[in-house]
Amino acid sequence: MARVTLSDLNKVYPTRDRSVHAVRDLNLTVEDGEYVALLGPSGCGKTSTLRMIVGLEDITSGTVAFDGKPVNDLTPEQRNVAMAFETYALYPNFTAGENLAFPLEVRGLPKAERDREVVRIAKLLRIESILDQKPAQLSGGQQQRVSLGRALIRDPAAFILDEVMSHLDAHLKFKMLFELKRIHRSLGKTTIYVTHDQVEALALADRIAVMSNAVLQQYGSRDDLYHRPVNRFVADFIGEPPTNFFAGEIAQDRDGMALRVGGSDLAFRPDASRVAALQRQAARQVTIGIRPQNFSTIPSPGMASVSARVILNEYLGEQSIITLEAGHNTFRALAPPDLELSRGAPISLYYRSRDVMVFDPESEKFID
Amino acid sequence: MIFGGRDVARVPPYRRNAAMTFESYALYPHMTVFENIASPLRARRMDEASVRKAVFDVARLLRIEQLLDRRPHEVSGGQKQRTALGRTLVAKPDVYLLDEPISHLDAKIRHELRRQFHTLQELRRVATVYVTHDYAEALSLGDRIGVMGDGGLIQVGSSREVFERPNTIFVARHLGQPSINEVPVRLARDGDVLTLRALEGDLSFAMNGSQRAMLEKVRSDVLVGIRPQYIHVANGGSTAQIDNARVEAFEALGATGVLIAVAGGVPLTVLTSPEENFKPGQPVRLGFNVERFLYFDAVHGRNLMA
Numbered sequence: 093m094a095r096v097t098l099s100d101l102n103k104v105y106p107t108r109d110r111s112v113h114a115v116r117d118l119n120l121t122v123e124d125g126e127y128v129a130l131l132g133p134s135g136c137g138k139t140s141t142l143r144m145i146v147g148l149e150d151i152t153s154g155t156v157a158f159d160g161k162p163v164n165d166l167t168p169e170q171r172n173v174a175m176a177f178e179t180y181a182l183y184p185n186f187t188a189g190e191n192l193a194f195p196l197e198v199r200g201l202p203k204a205e206r207d208r209e210v211v212r213i214a215k216l217l218r219i220e221s222i223l224d225q226k227p228a229q230l231s232g233g234q235q236q237r238v239s240l241g242r243a244l245i246r247d248p249a250a251f252i253l254d255e256v257m258s259h260l261d262a263h264l265k266f267k268m269l270f271e272l273k274r275i276h277r278s279l280g281k282t283t284i285y286v287t288h289d290q291v292e293a294l295a296l297a298d299r300i301a302v303m304s305n306a307v308l309q310q311y312g313s314r315d316d317l318y319h320r321p322v323n324r325f326v327a328d329f330i331g332e333p334p335t336n337f338f339a340g341e342i343a344q345d346r347d348g349m350a351l352r353v354g355g356s357d358l359a360f361r362p363d364a365s366r367v368a369a370l371q372r373q374a375a376r377q378v379t380i381g382i383r384p385q386n387f388s389t390i391p392s393p394g395m396a397s398v399s400a401r402v403i404l405n406e407y408l409g410e411q412s413i414i415t416l417e418a419g420h421n422t423f424r425a426l427a428p429p430d431l432e433l434s435r436g437a438p439i440s441l442y443y444r445s446r447d448v449m450v451f452d453p454e455s456e457k458f459i460d
Numbered sequence: 461m462i463f464g465g466r467d468v469a470r471v472p473p474y475r476r477n478a479a480m481t482f483e484s485y486a487l488y489p490h491m492t493v494f495e496n497i498a499s500p501l502r503a504r505r506m507d508e509a510s511v512r513k514a515v516f517d518v519a520r521l522l523r524i525e526q527l528l529d530r531r532p533h534e535v536s537g538g539q540k541q542r543t544a545l546g547r548t549l550v551a552k553p554d555v556y557l558l559d560e561p562i563s564h565l566d567a568k569i570r571h572e573l574r575r576q577f578h579t580l581q582e583l584r585r586v587a588t589v590y591v592t593h594d595y596a597e598a599l600s601l602g603d604r605i606g607v608m609g610d611g612g613l614i615q616v617g618s619s620r621e622v623f624e625r626p627n628t629i630f631v632a633r634h635l636g637q638p639s640i641n642e643v644p645v646r647l648a649r650d651g652d653v654l655t656l657r658a659l660e661g662d663l664s665f666a667m668n669g670s671q672r673a674m675l676e677k678v679r680s681d682v683l684v685g686i687r688p689q690y691i692h693v694a695n696g697g698s699t700a701q702i703d704n705a706r707v708e709a710f711e712a713l714g715a716t717g718v719l720i721a722v723a724g725g726v727p728l729t730v731l732t733s734p735e736e737n738f739k740p741g742q743p744v745r746l747g748f749n750v751e752r753f754l755y756f757d758a759v760h761g762r763n764l765m766a
Contacts, residue, residue: 133566261593266638270709270720288566295711314712318734332567332714385715385734404578406600409623409636410689410716410731413600415575424571426715429689 094158094249094282096122096145101154103140114140116306118154122250125280129297131287133329136303139254142286146252147171158249174248178255180239182227188238189214189223195246213241216275233264240275250282257292269295290330302326318383319446324456327381327449333413336423338380339453342370351380351450356419361396363445369459370450378459381449384413387425387441395442405433416441464554479553483560485544487532493519493543494528500551518546521580538569545573549582556588563594570597577601595635599623607631629761632685632754638718638729641686644758647675656684661725665700665750674765675755682764685754688731693719693738694747701747710738721746 103115130138143149147168321327350359400416599619626632645656705723712734719730
């Protein structure tokens with residue numbers, strides 16, 4: 093069990109023409125027992141970070157420390173970090189039970205103790221009934237669990253999962269999300285989880301580190317990322333369906349401050365708590381962001397509204413995504429599935445001003 | 461197999477006049493985006509001016525006109541997919557076949573391309589068969605959806621038909637995320653009241669209305685299907701509610717929250733707002749939208765109301 097601290101961590105890959113800076117000045121602390129996700133698009137530096145923590149990659153500069161002690165010079169074995177990969181990497185000739193027992197056998201644990209540990213882990217992962225089967229006889233989800241079990245059984249200082257669910261089908265992934273959470277709760281082990289899938293990151297992690305272009309953009313809880321994204325990148329990357337953005341400008345009317353959207357009649361009311369910060373802006377230009385689920389087709393007290401025209405109504409079973417047009421702008425809103433809307437129909441959409449995000453169009457920083 | 465009145469069963473693929481887009485884009489790596497899109501027209505020996513016009517028209521439609529000089533390795537995954545789609549569209553075939561065309565692109569591009577599929581007149585005009593494992597894509601795009609399993613067609617219908625009136629539990633299970641709750645029940649008559657009683661655990665619902673009339677005729681056990689969106693956390697006052705449920709787990713996902721609550725020993729998945737904050741062990745009261753329950757034959761899985 094360990095607290096993992098990354099200080100001023102850098103990774104530079106030298107290539108023939110130019111060097112590639114894969115991780116830049118990364119500072120991040122994962123508390124003992126915490127579940128942290130490294131999230132970002134491909135090429136953002138998350139995998140290089142993970143490989144430096146495990147010891148599979150040289151550190152260009154900076155420190156990786158476990159419980160305050162630098163481990164830069166330790167081998168992966170000495171660091172005692174367990175890792176599970178996207179590919180299960182199970183031994184095909186061994187049964188599930190033998191696969192689980194293997195790391196203990198390597199360490200020279202006596203058979204009785206190995207068996208006891210295998211049973212304990214199998215119970216935790218709910219795979220007791222398949223211990224005698226070979227990997228080929230198991231489903232994808234079962235193989236994934238055996239692979240996790242093999243990492244868990246070593247009783248490591250930290251547990252590292254690299255895109256472990258990215259090729260499971262949607263239904264299985266959903267089940268595994270809850271399984272992983274349950275396992276983490278009962279073990280309470282420091283876990284670092286690398287993924288490009290925001291649903292996995294949001295569902296599992298206590299805190300999420302969002303990376304882009306080698307740089308840590310934001311480190312926080314789901315609520316932080318959703319409600320207080322530090323910049324436009326985070327607001328855009330986190331959220332499905334994607335966040336709507338509009339180019340707007342700060343204006344004043346008799347109801348107070350309005351953020352007018354160019355080329356349309358749209359105007360959004362910023363939250364009272366943000367008016368002062370917006371007034372301090374030197375430029376009047378802003379980027380407005382609002383998430384599709386923060387629009388409602390039914391008004392509630394305290395909500396403001398905008399009007400638009402429906403250009404598409406996608407029925408998705410649990411909900412519908414409506415695509416709307418106002419002037420030159422198109423945007424999306426979530427709506428209940430039983431709403432019948434025809435193309436071109438005018439519609440009023442209601443929102444809470446606290447859900448209106450505002451960014452500086454130059455720096456792309458969140459204005460709060 | 462008949463295309464436009466012509467039996468094509470013995471016609472080789474290249475003479476069926478069908479155009480296909482694959483999940484793996486299958487672009488020519490040494491050709492530019494322009495030449496990739498133009499390739500079916502070149503094969504037909506179309507004159508240069510017409511080729512240029514056709515490619516530019518399609519590229520504008522797909523918003524890749526500024527990429528025409530690049531090679532496939534110089535464009536993103538979404539742009540490659542649009543190039544492959546452009547090559548399919550330019551062919552002006554009798555039938556379009558799209559095989560998982562957007563399934564491995566990231567969420568943002570998927571939304572964008574889905575919108576383009578809706579608005580491309582060409583795809584709306586010509587018969588299109590679209591293969592996908594993603595039910596949301598199917599519901600969004602299909603005029604009709606054919607749900608397949610075990611090598612056969614299980615149901616064909618509009619989005620609302622297959623989602624709201626699935627003909628078997630198989631169809632119900634495969635559409636919807638999180639999956640539909642399945643509760644095996646026995647029908648019990650207590651005097652005047654018809655009750656659905658869970659076979660395992662202590663959960664029951666009193667029936668009335670039109671569903672009761674249908675259920676009166678059922679002699680076997682029944683599998684009740686309850687979509688997670690038709691259970692909610694109630695403040696009291698719901699017609700069908702369970703007062704003593706307990707939270708097992710709760711996850712705030714993106715635009716939705718998923719609650720797993722145990723009611724009378726039966727675990728149920730509930731769709732909620734992501735802004736909730738339920739703690740494991742917390743007591744909750746669940747309300748049920750009984751009119752939206754689905755009933756399946758417990759043995760064969762057939763929808764009893766279809």
